[in-house]
Amino acid sequence: MCADVPQAITNISLPHPSLLPYALTPPPSKFSALEAPSISVPHPSPSISGTTRMLNRINRSKTVVENLVCNTRLLESTIQEARSKKDTLKARAQSAKTANKVSEMLGNVNTSNALSAFEKMEEKVLAMESQAEALGQLTTDDLEGKFALLEGSSVDDDLVNLKKELSGSSKLCLILPLEPPLGRTVTTSANKAYPYRDADIEMELNKLRQRAKDF
Structure with missing residues (x-):
């Protein structure tokens, strides 16, 4: 509780x-004592x-x-x-x-589609890498070939061959002596240097120099 x-x-x-007896006492009846019922109820002590x-x-x-x-x-x-x-x-x-x-x-x-997409992407990347590697290899091989060509055949050899071709022409030999390219001299029996004045030969020499620069 x-x-x-x-x-x-x-x-x-x-x-x-002291007031409890009066408070608990019933009010007086309107009937007289003769008319009131004769019922006796025991009342305990009011207090x-x-x-x-x-x-x-x-x-x-x-x-x-x-x-x-x-x-x-x-x-x-x-x-x-x-x-x-x-x-x-x-x-x-x-x-x-x-x-x-x-x-x-x-x-x-759909996980399968996602995985297939990743696989395709990976294949493309691998293909691009292979292509780049192949191009790099070709470029390297090309450069190596050019350097090998320059090492194998020099410009001097081309000039010597050209001189031989020119020397085969009796007409040119009679008119002008054969001279190497610009910056070089040729010595005769009298140990004298003659300038080379043929325009065609100079043009060929310029072409050879340009080719050498390109390489």
């Missing part, structure tokens, strides 16, 4: 014991019986109030527990709904 009892019940004012009844009522009221307070507190606790359970169930429902949406999204995604 709860210990909290409203203060109002404990402050009930009782009549003075003792009235106080006892009042105290019993007070005790019963206290008990009722205590029960009400206990029931109210129990009801509040039950309501609070129900609210907590409601919030928990609401959170669980929201979590389940989110999990269902994620599952549906994952179910709609």
Whole structure:
């Protein structure tokens, strides 16, 4: 039983014991003594019986109030527990709904298509890398071939061959002596240098120099 009892019940004012007999005495009847029924009811002592009844009522009221307070507190606790359970169930429902949406999204995604797309992308990257490597190899081989060509046949050899061809022409030999390219001299029996003045030969030499620069 709860210990909290409203203060109002404990402050009930009782009549003075000396007034209890008058308070408990029934009002006079309108009938005379002759007409009144002759029923005798034993009356206990007014001062003792009235106080006892009042105290019993007070005790019963206290008990009722205590029960009400206990029931109210129990009801509040039950309501609070129900609210907590409601919030928990609401959170669980929201979590389940989110999990269902994620599952549906994952179910709609075709993993095989995604993997095939990645495989195709990887194949393209590998092809591009192979192409770049092949182009680099071809460029390296081409440069190596050009350097080898320059090392194998020099410009001086081309000039010597050209001189031989020119020396085969008796007409040119009679008119002008054969001279190497610009910057070189040819020595005759008399140890004299003659400039070479043929325009065609100079043109051929310029072409050879340009080819050497290109390489």
